Amino acid sequence: MKEINYILEKEKEILLHTYNRIPLEISHGEGVYLVSKDGRKYLDFFSGLAVNALGYGNEKIINAIEEQIKKIIHLSNYYINQPQLELAERLIKYSGLSRVFYTNSGTEAVETSLKLVRKAFGPDKKIITFSNAFHGRTYGSLSLSGKEKYKKHFTPLLANILNLEFNNTEQIEKNLDDNTAAVYIEFIQGEGGIRIVSKQFIEKLEELRKKYGFVLVADEVQSGIGRTGKPFAYNHFNIEPDLVITAKAIGGGLPLGALITNKKYSEVFQAGDHGSTFGGNPVACAAGLAVIKEIFRTDLMNNVEKLSNYFISKLKQLSVKFPDKIKEVRGIGFMIGIELNFPCNKIVDDFRKNGILVNCTSENVVRILPPLISTKENIDQFLTAFDNLLKQ
Numbered sequence: 001m002k003e004i005n006y007i008l009e010k011e012k013e014i015l016l017h018t019y020n021r022i023p024l025e026i027s028h029g030e031g032v033y034l035v036s037k038d039g040r041k042y043l044d045f046f047s048g049l050a051v052n053a054l055g056y057g058n059e060k061i062i063n064a065i066e067e068q069i070k071k072i073i074h075l076s077n078y079y080i081n082q083p084q085l086e087l088a089e090r091l092i093k094y095s096g097l098s099r100v101f102y103t104n105s106g107t108e109a110v111e112t113s114l115k116l117v118r119k120a121f122g123p124d125k126k127i128i129t130f131s132n133a134f135h136g137r138t139y140g141s142l143s144l145s146g147k148e149k150y151k152k153h154f155t156p157l158l159a160n161i162l163n164l165e166f167n168n169t170e171q172i173e174k175n176l177d178d179n180t181a182a183v184y185i186e187f188i189q190g191e192g193g194i195r196i197v198s199k200q201f202i203e204k205l206e207e208l209r210k211k212y213g214f215v216l217v218a219d220e221v222q223s224g225i226g227r228t229g230k231p232f233a234y235n236h237f238n239i240e241p242d243l244v245i246t247a248k249a250i251g252g253g254l255p256l257g258a259l260i261t262n263k264k265y266s267e268v269f270q271a272g273d274h275g276s277t278f279g280g281n282p283v284a285c286a287a288g289l290a291v292i293k294e295i296f297r298t299d300l301m302n303n304v305e306k307l308s309n310y311f312i313s314k315l316k317q318l319s320v321k322f323p324d325k326i327k328e329v330r331g332i333g334f335m336i337g338i339e340l341n342f343p344c345n346k347i348v349d350d351f352r353k354n355g356i357l358v359n360c361t362s363e364n365v366v367r368i369l370p371p372l373i374s375t376k377e378n379i380d381q382f383l384t385a386f387d388n389l390l391k392q
């Protein structure tokens, strides 16, 4: 305890105060667990914010990284590195799209897409985003945010961005027109509280896209790479976006993101229009390749789907048992939110005291993002702890 207090004080003294740190000193990870310096094991149902899809210490990722590090750690993008190509082939296969640009993070992939949209449509056409949307922290992606609290100190932001209500079909019908360049959407909002887009909304969006020809951009930074039991969350909605943005899980814990375009938008950028020193780093791409090969084993994806059905149905039973405490349970695959009737900070702390790590988002939504390798026993551990906490 003394040591953790010292570290927290030191951190306050020498780092900028942008994070509310959790008072835990982590020593290492093992499978679905994080282990603290004092040897306590924590079931990590947050997965490094949807990054550690295969848990900690995955041999295939470690081997891929080791092998690549011995060959070359960094190679300028003036040269082609083999892992970039192999990973791009897989991303194209699983997205059904056409070409890839690599970045180091989600927000950079969003920035890349914004430049592409502006280049294709010019500066005056509007870009549509939705309430509660989260697309990152840099200026372009922040301009797309549907949360005022993230934007309020940082104006002026990018011009010609219109924020509409998520899942409000009438609003898109009224506001989308010939003057619309792009629509940015998370099919399942993560930071926004695990909110799922409705089928009617997507149908209307598709009808309007056919009519007006805007770019449909799927932000799959959190929901992609198997998190929902399918390669991307849009796969649940019978629609193919023009651009797909992915990051987080794709690098197996190393910084990696990607913008994937369909054929129509694959020629917008020409040499010199965009670039990145580290984007598509060979070690990150080698790790990514190992991640993709492992995640898209059909038995792993089937397992996520099966266990998710079990998990969500049990949570719904708890919501019937504790109607005054649980407002709603939402989710697809291993992207699950429990909306409480009160702020969730305390219950998240209590979970931690019981050896389970989850997150609180949008003030009252417990966000659960288990590693995709989690078992029924792991889920039962969570359910038993939750039941006990709700009784208190």
Ligand SMILES: Cc1ncc(COP(=O)(O)O)c(C=O)c1O
Pocket (backbone or CB within 6 Å): 105, 106, 107, 108, 110, 134, 135, 136, 137, 186, 190, 191, 219, 220, 221, 222, 223, 247, 248
């Ligand atoms: C949907 C979505 N888009 C973009 C981002 C930004 O990604 P990064 O933090 O890698 O910049 C996030 C991060 O949480 C996200 O959830």
